[in-house]
Amino acid sequence: MGKNSPPPLANRLRTSLLHFLVIPYMSKPLHLGLDHFDSQIRNALAKGLGLDAESLKLERPRDEKLGQFAFPCFRFAKEQKANPKELAQKLADSFQVDSITPSATGPFLNFQIDPSALVKRVATDAAQSNYGAGNLSGKVVVEYSSPNIAKPMHVGHLRTTVIGAALSRLAERAGHDVARINHLGDWGSQFGKLVAAWNRWGNEGELENDPIAHLLQLYVRYHEEEKEDETLPADAKLAFQELESGEENETRAIWKRFTEFSLREFNRTFERLGSEFDFVRGESWYEDQLDPLLEWLESTGVLEESDGATIVDLKEHGIKTPCLVKTAHGTTLYATRDLAAAKSRWEEFQFEQALYVVGAEQNLHFQQFTTVLKKAGCEWANRIEHISFGLIRLLEGKLSTREGRVLSLTEVLDRAVELAAEIIEEKNPDLSDKEAVAERVGVGAILFHDLKHQRNKDVVFNWEEVLSFEGDTGPYLQYSHARCCAILRKSEREAPSFDSINLELLSDSPELFVALGRYPQALRESWEKREPMILAQHLLKMASAGNAFYRDKRVLGEKEELESARLCAIDLLRKTLADGLGILGVPTPEEM
RNA sequence: GCGCCUGUGGCUCAACUGGAUAGAGCAUCUGACUACGGAUCAGAAGGUUGGGGGUUCGAAUCCUCCCAGGCGCACCA
Numbered sequence: 103m104g105k106n107s108p109p110p111l112a113n114r115l116r117t118s119l120l121h122f123l124v125i126p127y128m129s130k131p132l133h134l135g136l137d138h139f140d141s142q143i144r145n146a147l148a149k150g151l152g153l154d155a156e157s158l159k160l161e162r163p164r165d166e167k168l169g170q171f172a173f174p175c176f177r178f179a180k181e182q183k184a185n186p187k188e189l190a191q192k193l194a195d196s197f198q199v200d201s202i203t204p205s206a207t208g209p210f211l212n213f214q215i216d217p218s219a220l221v222k223r224v225a226t227d228a229a230q231s232n233y234g235a236g237n238l239s240g241k242v243v244v245e246y247s248s249p250n251i252a253k254p255m256h257v258g259h260l261r262t263t264v265i266g267a268a269l270s271r272l273a274e275r276a277g278h279d280v281a282r283i284n285h286l287g288d289w290g291s292q293f294g295k296l297v298a299a300w301n302r303w304g305n306e307g308e309l310e311n312d313p314i315a316h317l318l319q320l321y322v323r324y325h326e327e328e329k330e331d332e333t334l335p336a337d338a339k340l341a342f343q344e345l346e347s348g349e350e351n352e353t354r355a356i357w358k359r360f361t362e363f364s365l366r367e368f369n370r371t372f373e374r375l376g377s378e379f380d381f382v383r384g385e386s387w388y389e390d391q392l393d394p395l396l397e398w399l400e401s402t403g404v405l406e407e408s409d410g411a412t413i414v415d416l417k418e419h420g421i422k423t424p425c426l427v428k429t430a431h432g433t434t435l436y437a438t439r440d441l442a443a444a445k446s447r448w449e450e451f452q453f454e455q456a457l458y459v460v461g462a463e464q465n466l467h468f469q470q471f472t473t474v475l476k477k478a479g480c481e482w483a484n485r486i487e488h489i490s491f492g493l494i495r496l497l498e499g500k501l502s503t504r505e506g507r508v509l510s511l512t513e514v515l516d517r518a519v520e521l522a523a524e525i526i527e528e529k530n531p532d533l534s535d536k537e538a539v540a541e542r543v544g545v546g547a548i549l550f551h552d553l554k555h556q557r558n559k560d561v562v563f564n565w566e567e568v569l570s571f572e573g574d575t576g577p578y579l580q581y582s583h584a585r586c587c588a589i590l591r592k593s594e595r596e597a598p599s600f601d602s603i604n605l606e607l608l609s610d611s612p613e614l615f616v617a618l619g620r621y622p623q624a625l626r627e628s629w630e631k632r633e634p635m636i637l638a639q640h641l642l643k644m645a646s647a648g649n650a651f652y653r654d655k656r657v658l659g660e661k662e663e664l665e666s667a668r669l670c671a672i673d674l675l676r677k678t679l680a681d682g683l684g685i686l687g688v689p690t691p692e693e694m
Numbered sequence: 695g696c697g698c699c700u701g702u703g704g705c706u707c708a709a710c711u712g713g714a715u716a717g718a719g720c721a722u723c724u725g726a727c728u729a730c731g732g733a734u735c736a737g738a739a740g741g742u743u744g745g746g747g748g749u750u751c752g753a754a755u756c757c758u759c760c761c762a763g764g765c766g767c768a769c770c771a
Binding site for chain 1: 696697698699700704706707708710711713714715718719720728730731732733734735736739751752763764765766767768769770771
């Protein structure tokens with residue numbers, strides 16, 4: 103340890119206390135990795151420029167060879183009426199932090215971390231079980247998945263389910279207390295339609311045999327026949343009114359059965375995808391809060407009558423379409439139930455943030471219902487975030503249950519698992535527990551494929567692409583992880599811990615430790631931007647750095663001290679990959 | 695018609711939210727297993743960032759106008 107510049111502990115405590123008081127909402131990870139050097143550099147630069155360290159942001163050099171951090175001087179040169187190149191040089195000359203070498207490259211100031219210090223810092227931090235954890239607090243509610251009862255889950259539900267689950271885990275790692283809510287579509291006029299269809303054409307045997315298929319059949323038939331048969335929509339409307347009446351009648355009993363059957367099937371899929379929920383609360387859960395909600399809206403004076411329906415006009419908020427909260431024939435709507443749910447959740451959780459992982463086609467709906475809340479005087483409506491995502495389309499067009507363009511999620515998962523099984527048979531026929539591994543690899547491929555792109559872009563579903571197991575894919579990451587496991591297994595001893603080895607021996611591999619060291623930043627940004635893709639892309643970089651490491655650096659059979667050090671590096675890589683994949687929900691088999 | 699989103703090598707996507715020579719994977723071509731797992735690695739080729747104009751030290755990114763695609767726009771969810 104150098105003797106001139108490490109800041110005294112008291113100073114560090116004071117600055118972190120300051121952070122806590124001044125900027126409590128900013129994430130301050132407990133185990134920083136490379137962020138440790140980031141703040142050291144910013145503090146030194148801030149002093150040189152007479153600015154606040156928080157206002158400075160470091161970037162990455164174009165080329166890793168130039169260093170790990172870059173600071174473009176243009177902006178500050180302008181403020182100080184100086185030449186950027188000269189400022190860069192001036193800052194470089196006066197920069198003094200242990201183990202960090204600045205170099206002015208034109209108007210850019212680059213920083214090279216001494217490999218030995220870098221390895222030491224990153225190895226120490228990455229060995230912690232909560233590497234990259236933040237110190238945020240407060241409740242975050244995440245609503246995701248939310249399939250509709252009586253309909254099969256299709257590929258469209260994949261996105262909300264895996265994005266929601268990943269964001270929930272990211273929020274937890276950032277320090278939040280998370281409530282995961284599955285807002286099942288178990289209410290609404292569609293159930294009136296379904297009951298009407300069931301009463302005409304329902305078949306007990308088929309329902310027992312394959313409930314969702316039969317219910318889907320009824321639903322499709324309803325839409326085929328409603329145009330010709332006027333009594334059908336009338337029956338449907340009546341049935342939904344009966345359901346909303348709250349009475350324990352025949353209609354309600356049928357609806358309950360449909361719900362139970364559907365949930366049983368959904369749970370199998372949630373389990374395969376590794377999705378967990380703290381609350382499985384359908385829209386019906388808010389049933390008895392609908393009237394109080396309408397009364398409350400009435401009391402705030404936002405309700406109006408229009409064509410017999412009850413609406414909230416939003417023109418003065420720039421939204422031309424009013425929000426309907428009650429139909430002319432007295433039933434509630436989607437927006438009514440979302441309003442009730444939001445209010446109920448606020449009262450229950452006092453959330454810091456409420457995330458709704460719902461497709462982009464509902465942008466208007468979200469604008470409407472959050473604006474209604476604001477108009478009614480709820481400042482907390484600002485804490486609601488619509489995490490929208492682009493829709494999955496088939497080449498033939500948009501998915502549509504009614505029009506029979508469906509692609510069942512189970513089918514997609516099954517095909518991926520089947521293909522994984524074939525590949526295992528070809529590459530690793532002696533593997534034990536092949537079926538279980540195929541399941542994990544197949545599902546992992548589908549999951550990762552969905553998470554590696556920016557949320558809000560539409561995707562055209564392409565079998566060849568989602569079933570790809572090579573290149574930037576889930577199986578590639580799983581493979582890298584499995585190879586680490588293989589090396590550790592073959593060493594036939596416990597992986598040595600970072601404080602029992604000579605870390606100096608690893609300073610010939612700074613690239614691996616840079617990748618590991620940027621993991622906390624990836625976690626943080628991924629959460630801040632609500633973008634799992636950031637973590638997914640970083641894991642690819644880590645795996646790639648890892649592949650280069652065990653290609654160039656022999657582990658087993660080296661002198662004991664060196665073997666220990668490299669085993670430790672492999673173990674840190676293994677552990678960090680597993681951690682990141684776990685957050686994304688991608689399984690990590692030890693062999694494949 | 696109005697509103698929101700998207701447009702980057704043949705294909706699928708990145709680019710640290712205005713920074714350096716626009717980076718990856720697939721496909722194509724060349725090379726690497728008597729080597730801790732070839733679901734891998736090394737290399738080659740491939741770009742006027744949909745088009746025009748503007749803002750400035752600097753634009754894929756910001757403003758503007760076009761073009762193309764997607765989604766949404768009152769009693770469905």
